[in-house]
Amino acid sequence: MHLEDKDLYDVLRKSPSLSTMKAASRMELVNDRYEPCKRRKDARYIRTITPDKHGYTVHVRTRHGFTLMTGHFADAAALVPHGDFRYFDDAGILRAQGRYVDGRKYGIWQRYDDRGQRLSDKEYDGLDWEDKQLKLGLTSQCCYLEEMATRTPEGP
Numbered sequence: 001m002h003l004e005d006k007d008l009y010d011v012l013r014k015s016p017s018l019s020t021m022k023a024a025s026r027m028e029l030v031n032d033r034y035e036p037c038k039r040r041k042d043a044r045y046i047r048t049i050t051p052d053k054h055g056y057t058v059h060v061r062t063r064h065g066f067t068l069m070t071g072h073f074a075d076a077a078a079l080v081p082h083g084d085f086r087y088f089d090d091a092g093i094l095r096a097q098g099r100y101v102d103g104r105k106y107g108i109w110q111r112y113d114d115r116g117q118r119l120s121d122k123e124y125d126g127l128d129w130e131d132k133q134l135k136l137g138l139t140s141q142c143c144y145l146e147e148m149a150t151r152t153p154e155g156p
Contacts (some may be wrong), residue, residue, distance in 0.1 A: 012028065
C-alpha cells in the first residue's frame with residue numbers, strides 16, 4: 001500500500017462513505033467489532049477486503065499499521081467468516097487462531113496470553129444454538145417439531 005496507514009485512515013475519515021477502492025481491494029473504516037462504521041466517531045481501524053479465488057481475504061489494521069486480524073470470508077460484505085483466522089493484540093502478539101465454517105467457529109482454536117504463551121486450546125463443533133441444545137440432550141427434536149406443529153398462524 002502506497003499511503004501510510006495513518007494517512008489512509010485520515011483520507012477515509014474525510015470520505016462520505018468512509019471507504020474507498022484501490023485496484024480490486026475495498027478499504028473501509030470499522031469499529032471496535034470490525035464492522036463498517038456509519039458514523040465517523042465510531043471509526044477505529046482500517047479493514048481491507050480483497051477478492052481471491054475462494055472468497056475474500058480480510059485484514060484489519062490500526063491506523064499505525066499494526067495487524068489486528070487476518071481472515072477469510074465467503075462474501076464481499078465480509079459478514080460470513082469462512083476459513084482460517086488469526087487475531088492479534090495492539091502489541092502485535094498472536095492471541096488466537098482457528099477456523100470458521102459458514103460463520104461459526106469450528107475445530108481447535110489455539111489461544112495465547114498477553115506474553116504470547118500458549119493457553120489451553122478450545123474446541124468448537126460449529127453447531128448453532130438449537131443444534132447444540134439437541135447435542136447436549138437439553139431438548140429433543142421430537143418435542144420441538146411437536147411444538148411447531150401445534151402453533152397456529154396467529155400464535156401459540
